[in-house]
Amino acid sequence: MPYLKSLSSVLLAVALLLVSSLAAAVPAIQNWRTVNGVPVYFIPARELPMVDAQILFNAGSVRDGDRPGLAKLTNALLEEGAGDWSADVIADRLDQVGARFSANSRRDSASVSLRSLVNPRYLQPAVETVARLLQEPSFAPDAVERVRQQMLSALQERAQSPGAIAQDAFFKALYGAHPYASPPDGTAASLNAATRAEVQAFHHRYYTAANAVVALVGDLDRPAAEQLANALVGALPKGEPVPPPPPPPIPTSQTIRIPHPSSQSHILIGQLGVSRADPDYYALFLGNHVFGGNGLVSQLSQEIREQRGLAYGAYSAFAPMRQAGPFLINLQTRNDQVDTALQVAQATLREFTANGPKPQILEEARQNITGGFALDLAGNGKLAAALGGIAFYNLPLDYLQTYITRMNDITLEQVKAAWQRHVQPDQLITVIVGGSATPAKPQ
Amino acid sequence: MPHYRMIIAALGLTLTPAAFAAAPVQEFTLANGLKVLVREDHRAPVVVSQVWYKVGSSYEPGSLTGISHLLEHLMFKGTADVPGGEFSRIIAANGGDQNAFTSRDYTAYFQTLEKERLELSFRLEADRMRHLLLKPEDVAKEAQVVAEERRLRTDDQPEALTQEQFQAAAYVTSPYRHPIIGWMGDIQTITPDELRNWYQQWYAPNNATLVVVGDVEPAKVRELAEKHFGPLPPSTLTPPKPALEMPQLGERRIVVKVPAEVPYVVLGYKAPTLKTAVEPWEPYALAVLDGILDGGNSGRISRNLVRGSQIAAAAGTNYGLTSRLEELFTLVGNPAPGHSNAELEQALRAEVARLRDELVSADELSRVVAQVVAADVYQQDSLFYQGMRLGTLETVGLGWKTLDDYVQRVQAVTPEQVREVARKYLIDDRLTVATLEPLPLDGHHPPTPGLVMDHALR
Numbered sequence: 001m002p003y004l005k006s007l008s009s010v011l012l013a014v015a016l017l018l019v020s021s022l023a024a025a026v027p028a029i030q031n032w033r034t035v036n037g038v039p040v041y042f043i044p045a046r047e048l049p050m051v052d053a054q055i056l057f058n059a060g061s062v063r064d065g066d067r068p069g070l071a072k073l074t075n076a077l078l079e080e081g082a083g084d085w086s087a088d089v090i091a092d093r094l095d096q097v098g099a100r101f102s103a104n105s106r107r108d109s110a111s112v113s114l115r116s117l118v119n120p121r122y123l124q125p126a127v128e129t130v131a132r133l134l135q136e137p138s139f140a141p142d143a144v145e146r147v148r149q150q151m152l153s154a155l156q157e158r159a160q161s162p163g164a165i166a167q168d169a170f171f172k173a174l175y176g177a178h179p180y181a182s183p184p185d186g187t188a189a190s191l192n193a194a195t196r197a198e199v200q201a202f203h204h205r206y207y208t209a210a211n212a213v214v215a216l217v218g219d220l221d222r223p224a225a226e227q228l229a230n231a232l233v234g235a236l237p238k239g240e241p242v243p244p245p246p247p248p249p250i251p252t253s254q255t256i257r258i259p260h261p262s263s264q265s266h267i268l269i270g271q272l273g274v275s276r277a278d279p280d281y282y283a284l285f286l287g288n289h290v291f292g293g294n295g296l297v298s299q300l301s302q303e304i305r306e307q308r309g310l311a312y313g314a315y316s317a318f319a320p321m322r323q324a325g326p327f328l329i330n331l332q333t334r335n336d337q338v339d340t341a342l343q344v345a346q347a348t349l350r351e352f353t354a355n356g357p358k359p360q361i362l363e364e365a366r367q368n369i370t371g372g373f374a375l376d377l378a379g380n381g382k383l384a385a386a387l388g389g390i391a392f393y394n395l396p397l398d399y400l401q402t403y404i405t406r407m408n409d410i411t412l413e414q415v416k417a418a419w420q421r422h423v424q425p426d427q428l429i430t431v432i433v434g435g436s437a438t439p440a441k442p443q
Numbered sequence: 444m445p446h447y448r449m450i451i452a453a454l455g456l457t458l459t460p461a462a463f464a465a466a467p468v469q470e471f472t473l474a475n476g477l478k479v480l481v482r483e484d485h486r487a488p489v490v491v492s493q494v495w496y497k498v499g500s501s502y503e504p505g506s507l508t509g510i511s512h513l514l515e516h517l518m519f520k521g522t523a524d525v526p527g528g529e530f531s532r533i534i535a536a537n538g539g540d541q542n543a544f545t546s547r548d549y550t551a552y553f554q555t556l557e558k559e560r561l562e563l564s565f566r567l568e569a570d571r572m573r574h575l576l577l578k579p580e581d582v583a584k585e586a587q588v589v590a591e592e593r594r595l596r597t598d599d600q601p602e603a604l605t606q607e608q609f610q611a612a613a614y615v616t617s618p619y620r621h622p623i624i625g626w627m628g629d630i631q632t633i634t635p636d637e638l639r640n641w642y643q644q645w646y647a648p649n650n651a652t653l654v655v656v657g658d659v660e661p662a663k664v665r666e667l668a669e670k671h672f673g674p675l676p677p678s679t680l681t682p683p684k685p686a687l688e689m690p691q692l693g694e695r696r697i698v699v700k701v702p703a704e705v706p707y708v709v710l711g712y713k714a715p716t717l718k719t720a721v722e723p724w725e726p727y728a729l730a731v732l733d734g735i736l737d738g739g740n741s742g743r744i745s746r747n748l749v750r751g752s753q754i755a756a757a758a759g760t761n762y763g764l765t766s767r768l769e770e771l772f773t774l775v776g777n778p779a780p781g782h783s784n785a786e787l788e789q790a791l792r793a794e795v796a797r798l799r800d801e802l803v804s805a806d807e808l809s810r811v812v813a814q815v816v817a818a819d820v821y822q823q824d825s826l827f828y829q830g831m832r833l834g835t836l837e838t839v840g841l842g843w844k845t846l847d848d849y850v851q852r853v854q855a856v857t858p859e860q861v862r863e864v865a866r867k868y869l870i871d872d873r874l875t876v877a878t879l880e881p882l883p884l885d886g887h888h889p890p891t892p893g894l895v896m897d898h899a900l901r
Binding site for chain 2 (some may be wrong): 045047048049050079087088090091092094096097098099100115116117122146149150152153154156157159160161162195260261262263264294295296297302305307308309310311312313317332333334363364365368369370371372373374375377378379381427434
């Protein structure tokens with residue numbers, strides 16, 4: 001196969017050159033604090049006359065306490081009224097300058113994002129609006145009621161989705177009594193019981209300067225960026241920093257089958273992975289790129305889809321959070337193929353954990369990550385997403401500059417050792433949603 | 444030829460003088476008919492390369508529905524020079540990102556790579572443009588994968604299933620009535636010979652557009668394109684038959700009953716596109732109307748139905764002005780708890796009636812314009828999207844320059860024109876309504892829709 005041979009020689013020859021040209025292209029992160037102490041992370045991007053701003057708070061569902069959904073309810077209500085502005089006024093103020101606003105709530109963080117043109121005539125009204133809805137959301141009773149109903153409707157949508165049911169069941173089994181088990185979308189009982197006073201108290205406690213970070217990417221010089229950050233969050237009360245969540249306990253391995261009237265079963269297999277700060281994360285990530293994180297090329301996809309046609313998608317991921325996030329394998333297959341797919345997935349995981357990746361395959365996965373690094377940062381939107389993660393998880397300022405070197409320094413033995421430390425193929429949590437409650441008989 | 448855009452709002456608000464021109468596009472055509480479009484974007488050392496074929500589900504006759512999408516899957520299954528699976532592996536090992544997508548009007552393949560590796564993309568794409576193997580055993584296995592994809596995306600998703608049934612009811616003779624992924628029975632019975640014919644019929648340089656966006660020199664791109672795609676022979680192309688939709692003679696309604704929790708309603712009015720419109724301004728007026736109803740949280744649907752009457756838990760509109768054939772202007776939504784599909788349908792129809800009866804306000808129009816002006820800048824942040832826009836316009840036969848004056852066209856739309864398109868197109872006789880009526884999710888009876896079961900697979 002002369003064609004392939006010539007390709008792989010190209011591949012090796014270009015590898016070194018590539019690393020240096022890409023590293024040079026990685027932008028430097030600037031970092032300072034606002035007048036009230038909020039850390040700001042900034043990457044100038046002068047080519048397009050626009051800016052992306054993200055403000056993240058330690059205010060995700062991990063703070064829900066005994067009221068699942070409270071974090072999300074609070075976050076969703078920010079744009080529904082602030083000071084004497086109604087939701088209609090806020091919507092008008094943002095739309096008439098072409099700004100894009102969104103609010104998101106996950107397990108660790110809750111955030112708001114703004115994309116705007118940088119011309120002050122458009123940027124300024126948008127920034128004023130976002131600042132006000134962070135500082136003085138009104139949580140008007142009718143808005144609380146309306147968003148409560150919308151979240152109840154979204155919960156019903158989850159109840160008709162086998163994938164969503166599987167995810168909720170998996171997190172519940174994985175985290176037990178730990179706050180990461182709390183479903184970010186809440187429960188019907190909890191949403192129905194939530195009060196305006198609880199929302200106000202949640203906002204008061206968590207949407208503070210001590211609990212926030214700002215990530216900015218866009219067509220601004222440093223003084224303009226400093227001014228923007230101060231305008232967005234400079235008036236937030238100082239507040240008290242909140243402690244990180246406790247480390248989760250080791251879960252019990254188990255298999256959960258949930259019937260659902262679907263033609264496919266959704267399968268989640270996994271266990272506790274690592275936290276964002278765990279030094280093993282990078283070796284696990286690199287290994288996972290071989291195992292199940294790199295699309296059709298990964299071993300899991302090869303075994304499940306390419307060799308056997310059992311599923312459309314078969315993936316795995318470590319999803320690190322402030323504390324240990326999950327390691328999980330996800331696939332969907334026709335109900336009568338569940339047992340076959342399960343066996344193949346488990347066997348593939350056992351083999352990979354026991355033997356580690358083959359050297360050539362590991363190098364190809366590494367080159368995908370390092371060679372693809374510039375792709376992940378091409379565009380303000382992608383840069384802003386990366387910067388938000390760096391800011392929220394307090395990653396070092398040279399995180400982007402050192403990324404390729406860090407990936408290149410990981411040895412095959414380190415990958416194998418990290419997997420054997422963190423992955424126990426006989427201690428898995430398995431959730432199967434679909435078909436009937438009893439295992440399907442192969443046809 | 445930088446085309447500086449005059450961005451001055453027609454009404455009230457004076458918009459940004461920071462009119463921001465996207466980089467110019469270089470266009471050339473190889474001797475074998477392959478059209479090449481290159482847009483330079485030097486922000487990062489990255490390039491996106493896309494090959495667009497003029498074929499998609501709207502080209503498919505009945506019994507072969509889904510063949511374009513199935514063929515797209517099989518394009519990764521190997522040639523004589525690059526065996527099955529190697530395409531993905533080579534791109535991945537070179538730090539690349541790649542995928543493909545099939546739509547009603549096009550099939551496209553793309554790679555994103557570090558800029559020095561553009562040639563790799565060209566070598567591999569040129570190879571599979573004319574030399575695909577299409578082995579019977581690969582066809583059988585990939586049909587199973589696509590069947591799983593269909594279960595995942597459509598069969599087990601009550602709203603997607605409703606949308607599919609809705610399209611099939613709204614169109615009678617237009618090929619837009621068929622789902623892109625195909626009906627299950629067709630997916631499972633398309634033969635290797637049929638795929639081979641489809642491939643030979645449509646996969647040729649003179650039926651393709653190569654779009655390159657990124658940190659490249661157009662002259663170098665041309666040289667590489669000549670080298671790799673230049674030697675490929677063209678085909679004799681037979682354009683698809685017009686397959687025009689027959690005139691609708693009155694309102695249509697269907698009900699979809701599947702296990703689900705949340706009711707859902709879809710309303711669709713037959714509407715022209717840039718390609719089919721007799722009056723060139725009409726699609727722009729429909730796009731503005733789309734923005735009036737659903738342009739952000741200030742749109743009428745959010746303001747009046749989600750917040751005002753609170754009949755909708757979620758609702759929105761959709762209109763694609765770049766489709767090759769006559770489109771549907773659709774309104775969709777979930778009633779809020781305590782409200783019914785019928786109430787939501789009435790509320791949506793009342794909003795449409797208001798557009799027929801009243802002129803939209805200057806404030807509303809200026810908000811739509813502001814959003815379009817801003818979006819015109821935001822869109823330039825994504826290499827992929829820039830390529831997507833060029834490729835779509837060229838492939839549906841509009842030509843890639845078509846939306847260069849989009850901002851001005853939208854600014855030129857008057858309140859009277861919005862009312863006129865509402866009166867002409869958003870009328871009951873052009874309407875199809877589909878409602879999802881949930882059946883209990885009791886969990887013990889997997890649905891058995893009239894689909895060919897998998898053991899019937901060859």
